[in-house]
Amino acid sequence: MTTPPRLGYANLGLGVGLRAAHFDHILRHQPAVDWFEVISENFVDSGGRPRHVLRQIAERYPVVMHGVSLSIGSTDPLDFSYLGKLKKLAAEVDARWISDHLCWTGVLGSNTHDLLPVPFTEATLAHVAARVRTVQDFLERPLVLENPSSYVTFAHSTMSEWEFVSRLAEAADCGLLLDVNNVYVSSFNHDLDPDEFIRSLPHHRIVQFHLAGHADYVTHLIDTHDHHVVDPVWELYRTAHQLTGGVSTLLEWDARIPPFPVVHAEVLKAKHFMGERLPAPPPLPDIAPATTPPAPAAASRTPPQVPHPLHHLRPEVA
Amino acid sequence: MSDRPSRQPAAALPRPPLDVVQQWFQAVVTHPAGVAAGASSPAAQRLVRLDRGSLEQLVRRSRRLTAEQRLEIYANAYYARLLECLRDTFPALTRVLGAEAFDSFAFDYLQRYPSRSYTLYRLAESFPRFLDETRPEQSPAAGTAGPAWPDFLIDLATLELAIAEAFDGPGAEGEPLLAAADLLARRAGGDFAKARLAPVPCLRLLRFSHPVNAFYSSAMAMRSRQPVEPPGLLDTRAETAAADLPVPDPGAEHIALSRTDYVVRRYPLTPFEAAVLAALVAGATVGDAIAGAAAASELPDDELAAQLDAAFRRWTAAGFFRATTS
Numbered sequence: 181m182t183t184p185p186r187l188g189y190a191n192l193g194l195g196v197g198l199r200a201a202h203f204d205h206i207l208r209h210q211p212a213v214d215w216f217e218v219i220s221e222n223f224v225d226s227g228g229r230p231r232h233v234l235r236q237i238a239e240r241y242p243v244v245m246h247g248v249s250l251s252i253g254s255t256d257p258l259d260f261s262y263l264g265k266l267k268k269l270a271a272e273v274d275a276r277w278i279s280d281h282l283c284w285t286g287v288l289g290s291n292t293h294d295l296l297p298v299p300f301t302e303a304t305l306a307h308v309a310a311r312v313r314t315v316q317d318f319l320e321r322p323l324v325l326e327n328p329s330s331y332v333t334f335a336h337s338t339m340s341e342w343e344f345v346s347r348l349a350e351a352a353d354c355g356l357l358l359d360v361n362n363v364y365v366s367s368f369n370h371d372l373d374p375d376e377f378i379r380s381l382p383h384h385r386i387v388q389f390h391l392a393g394h395a396d397y398v399t400h401l402i403d404t405h406d407h408h409v410v411d412p413v414w415e416l417y418r419t420a421h422q423l424t425g426g427v428s429t430l431l432e433w434d435a436r437i438p439p440f441p442v443v444h445a446e447v448l449k450a451k452h453f454m455g456e457r458l459p460a461p462p463p464l465p466d467i468a469p470a471t472t473p474p475a476p477a478a479a480s481r482t483p484p485q486v487p488h489p490l491h492h493l494r495p496e497v498a
Numbered sequence: 499m500s501d502r503p504s505r506q507p508a509a510a511l512p513r514p515p516l517d518v519v520q521q522w523f524q525a526v527v528t529h530p531a532g533v534a535a536g537a538s539s540p541a542a543q544r545l546v547r548l549d550r551g552s553l554e555q556l557v558r559r560s561r562r563l564t565a566e567q568r569l570e571i572y573a574n575a576y577y578a579r580l581l582e583c584l585r586d587t588f589p590a591l592t593r594v595l596g597a598e599a600f601d602s603f604a605f606d607y608l609q610r611y612p613s614r615s616y617t618l619y620r621l622a623e624s625f626p627r628f629l630d631e632t633r634p635e636q637s638p639a640a641g642t643a644g645p646a647w648p649d650f651l652i653d654l655a656t657l658e659l660a661i662a663e664a665f666d667g668p669g670a671e672g673e674p675l676l677a678a679a680d681l682l683a684r685r686a687g688g689d690f691a692k693a694r695l696a697p698v699p700c701l702r703l704l705r706f707s708h709p710v711n712a713f714y715s716s717a718m719a720m721r722s723r724q725p726v727e728p729p730g731l732l733d734t735r736a737e738t739a740a741a742d743l744p745v746p747d748p749g750a751e752h753i754a755l756s757r758t759d760y761v762v763r764r765y766p767l768t769p770f771e772a773a774v775l776a777a778l779v780a781g782a783t784v785g786d787a788i789a790g791a792a793a794a795s796e797l798p799d800d801e802l803a804a805q806l807d808a809a810f811r812r813w814t815a816a817g818f819f820r821a822t823t824s
Contacts, residue, residue, distance in 0.1 A: 228665050232671065293576075294576055301516075307516060495762055496761050
């Protein structure tokens with residue numbers, strides 16, 4: 181049987197990652213956003229305002245759940261308690277799909293809370309594919325997996341990342357979340373061709389795109405989600421859009437978060453790369469560049485850039 | 499984490515199995531002394547015998563970075579991410595210590611209590627306990643009377659952790675709560691003393707050795723005007739801010755902490771009120787709670803009665819109890 185485009189999932193349009201800094205703006209102004217993606221871990225255990233806000237938003241907008249803790253590539257056992265919470269929240273907010281990353285976050289019971297890379301080998305492929313099938317059976321829906329930004333590759337990998345991702349998607353019959361910025365970041369870090377990466381994927385399995393900004397350290401890029409999307413990433417997005425025919429597109433902005441209209445305007449720029457005839461995009465708001473590498477003298481005084489998403493909310497106290 | 503023993507024999511390169519690769523990777527990038535020390539550590543060496551100069555047998559170099567430099571990106575991010583999370587959970591403590599000193603405590607904490615949960619919301623849950631476990635011995639020369647500086651830090655950490663937990667834990671928004679009129683009706687009916695009150699799940703009773711509640715408010719007000727920058731920025735403002743925020747003298751303080759309309763709120767209590775509330779939360783009847791607290795108080799009965807009257811009005815207004823009583 182032929183796999184339908186996007187595994188049959190709808191093209192939701194242009195969405196924004198829901199962040200606590202924007203809760204009040206969204207509830208008050210109900211901006212004309214096509215959809216929201218939420219970080220699952222910010223809500224699965226919440227008995228407070230975050231979940232209360234999410235319920236209200238889910239009444240008005242399509243919601244997609246995006247996790248950072250599935251650890252699908254880990255050799256630790258799957259956490260079915262966590263999966264149960266995901267399933268419950270997905271039902272509660274009518275999540276259109278559930279996604280996470282092709283990575284592992286820890287072993288031996290520990291969690292680094294990072295999206296760590298796997299070696300691309302036949303053994304890893306078999307291991308991850310089996311776990312994806314288990315998760316899908318449990319969640320009773322196809323899982324959508326994202327290519328993370330990565331900063332190392334393993335010498336014993338026997339295939340490219342795009343071959344691994346493609347074969348995994350077929351073997352596990354899952355969807356793909358193509359993070360275009362991550363393709364750019366990883367390709368720069370691993371001396372790869374990002375265009376070849378994107379052209380080599382099974383495009384009919386791509387359910388969603390991610391866009392984000394990153395930090396440029398000259399020798400490497402870090403996926404910081406703290407700035408505008410750079411032009412080369414937009415060009416890759418244009419290619420990805422053409423190859424897929426268009427899928428749900430989501431902008432992530434997780435650090436130095438600007439006001440909501442700035443974030444929303446950023447994702448709306450995607451229309452200019454979809455072949456639509458539109459006026460030129462507005463000039464960028466004045467935000468201190470994250471893409472300027474620190475000067476050597478200042479480098480030691482600059483805190484390290486943290487790859488995002490960082491999933492932690494600050495409490496509200498009277 | 500990095501010194502966790504493994505039953506796996508050291509793997510032969512170049513194709514160690516996935517579990518070995520992952521255990522090795524974790525041991526290396528979470529090592530407190532960095533990647534080179536991590537790779538040389540017994541935990542890593544037991545898994546994959548690679549010294550610092552041969553890391554590229556397992557991790558490829560790029561055109562611009564060595565394998566060690568690439569691994570350092572993960573090592574730096576691991577601590578930066580978790581320290582940022584802990585600073586977010588303990589903003590007042592970060593203010594009083596300064597970010598540099600706070601990070602030093604937090605860094606040591608992560609060695610003893612690495613995250614073992616899928617959620618970062620549990621990362622901080624043992625931090626007050628860690629401060630207590632690692633508190634310096636009080637010098638005999640300093641005398642033994644009264645709480646010391648570490649008690650203040652532990653109190654402040656305890657308050658901030660309770661705030662974080664109350665903020666996102668279960669609450670009672672949208673549920674019917676006990677109103678002052680309900681209590682008056684029970685009193686008029688003559689069965690108030692036999693009632694047991696059901697506390698809302700977000701209610702927490704805290705006892706401190708220092709008046710940290712007002713200190714917390716001052717620190718947060720200062721933070722909104724003048725944020726503490728992460729360490730590494732040579733932020734002299736943090737030192738100035740700490741000087742503007744003197745540590746209070748020791749003194750017992752009772753605080754009830756709860757949440758209404760999804761906002762955490764703090765309520766100072768007298769010792770008598772705290773004793774009554776603690777008994778009620780423990781399941782005592784109103785009569786037994788009051789009698790027990792009164793017996794332990796040296797205040798005259800009319801003073802206690804006046805306190806009680808005002809206290810029950812405040813507690814019902816603050817939504818401390820569910821509507822259901824027995």
